[in-house]
Amino acid sequence: MSNHIETLAIHAGQEPEPITGSVNVPIFQTSTYVQDGVGGMRNGHDYSRTINPTRTALQQCLAALEGGRHGVAFSSGMAAISGLMGAFGPMTRVLAMNDVYGGTYRLFSKVLEPQGHAFEYADLTDLEAVEQAITRRPAIVWVETPTNPLLKVVDIAAVVERAHAVGAKVVVDSTFASPYLQSPLALGADVVVHSTTKYIGGHSDVVGGIAVTSDDALAERLVFLQNAIGSVPAPFDCFLTLRGAKTLAIRMREHCANAARIVEHLVASPVVSHVLYPGLESDPGHAVAARQMRGFGGMISFRVHGGRAAADRALLDTGVWSLGESLGGVESLVEHPGAMTHASLDGSGFEVPDDLIRLSAGIEHVDDLLEGVERMLAGAARAS
Ligand SMILES: Cc1ncc(COP(=O)(O)O)c(C=O)c1O
Structure with missing residues (x-):
């Protein structure tokens, strides 16, 4: 084979x-x-x-x-x-x-x-x-x-x-x-x-x-x-x-390409304080990721100015992105790890920042995904 x-x-x-x-x-x-x-x-x-x-x-x-x-x-x-x-x-x-x-x-x-x-x-x-x-x-x-x-x-x-x-x-x-x-x-x-x-x-x-x-x-x-x-x-x-x-390879290529475009957009936004994505050359994991991975993936996390209130506000209007737990599906998902997927870390001593938003970039058209990200950032800007 x-x-x-x-x-x-x-x-x-x-x-x-x-x-x-x-x-x-x-x-x-x-x-x-x-x-x-x-x-x-x-x-x-x-x-x-x-x-x-x-x-x-x-x-x-x-x-x-x-x-x-x-x-x-x-x-x-x-x-x-x-x-x-x-x-x-x-x-x-x-x-x-x-x-x-x-x-x-x-x-x-x-x-x-x-x-x-x-x-x-x-x-x-x-x-x-x-x-x-x-x-x-x-x-x-x-x-x-x-x-x-x-x-x-x-x-x-x-x-x-x-x-x-x-x-x-x-x-x-x-x-x-x-x-x-x-x-x-x-x-x-x-x-x-x-x-x-x-x-x-x-x-x-x-x-x-x-x-x-x-x-x-x-x-x-x-x-x-x-x-x-x-x-x-x-x-x-x-x-x-x-x-x-069976379609893992073609989906992954789209997830990676869409994520890369979204990351460019986030990096340029004044509302965003940090973008966490191994594909960014400035990311601490970039060199290792470039060596051991064949692409940088469809997952992106970012932090917004304005703390938890700004993150919550961003997640009120997300366009084509669905607010929900999980990741890796064809549809784009967004969530607040501190309050959702990682709530069970509470009290562990390594809680995630409360201004952190996690994106799972799906395979919809990238323009629609960017429009949704714009909505989130506009929401965060109103709170910060
Ligand atoms: C990295 C990682 N490992 C394991 C799990 C657990 O998988 P499942 O939800 O299928 O039980 C998850 C779920 O989100 C995960 O993100």
Whole structure:
């Protein structure tokens, strides 16, 4: 099979169905399978929590997109993250990026820490901080890059080198980049996770998650937990995610191009105090992003003069942009991370600024997106 992501997305794991030749993987909407005598399973199919052909196709496709041997799909990105943490075993010591998705922080601090895991947070973009923290010998280094919502860029290869030197495994949450823009396994990471709800699914119509690894033992444990815990995606959800993934490459190109135009506009606005986007040459993450990513992505964060009041005012009139949580879909979304996606960081000591607005640039016509941004900025200007 070709190594081109455009081709893999459409063909990997998706041989025509053998009975009819259906070019699309059917939705195997079944809970169980007939057996030819006790133990006589057909190609290992016994029960749909354990194995389902639509899920198998999705797992193989997404593993191929990440260049990994095994893909294990879950019912949400959070289920993938918690399955993965389970696979690493109890009482694990974790060094985590200090800007992670609020739900990841909530899982770590409110669920896993009380169960005995120990978390230390550091700015993993600072390699001296990594070197210091690594001396405390974590079992896992948890990277998110680009980060949600501050769009910091972690040098994956540099963190991997330092983590592997002390025997730690490296996980990369690559949701913001998608497999189109970044390949963490090729940079030495042990596992890559995605909320497939975002760019991979791409149409805001399905929630899901995936973990991809080439570590056979870890994959075996993950598959065991996928079945034992049962947080599996439904066949229809697997179908939707697989269907979305087929157009990942062309969507990502549009997301990146639209974001670049919007960033130009934001940078020129007197209402905007900071633009956080790794594509900007002045961005602290630019050099690393230019090296490890194949584009700068569709996510932009910016801060407005006038504080929370200006941010709230900006979000009252957003034109074609929908005010809502989530990201990575074909439609443009805007949100206030401090009050919405990252509200669960409250009290963590690393709250996001309250004048921060996060944009997920969709693939509508860029003129309409710019018009919406103008409306937001005009609103912010009225409050500041
Ligand atoms: C970076 C990142 N990781 C994980 C998740 C969790 O994914 P899900 O919402 O599919 O559970 C999100 C959700 O926004 C996210 O942005």
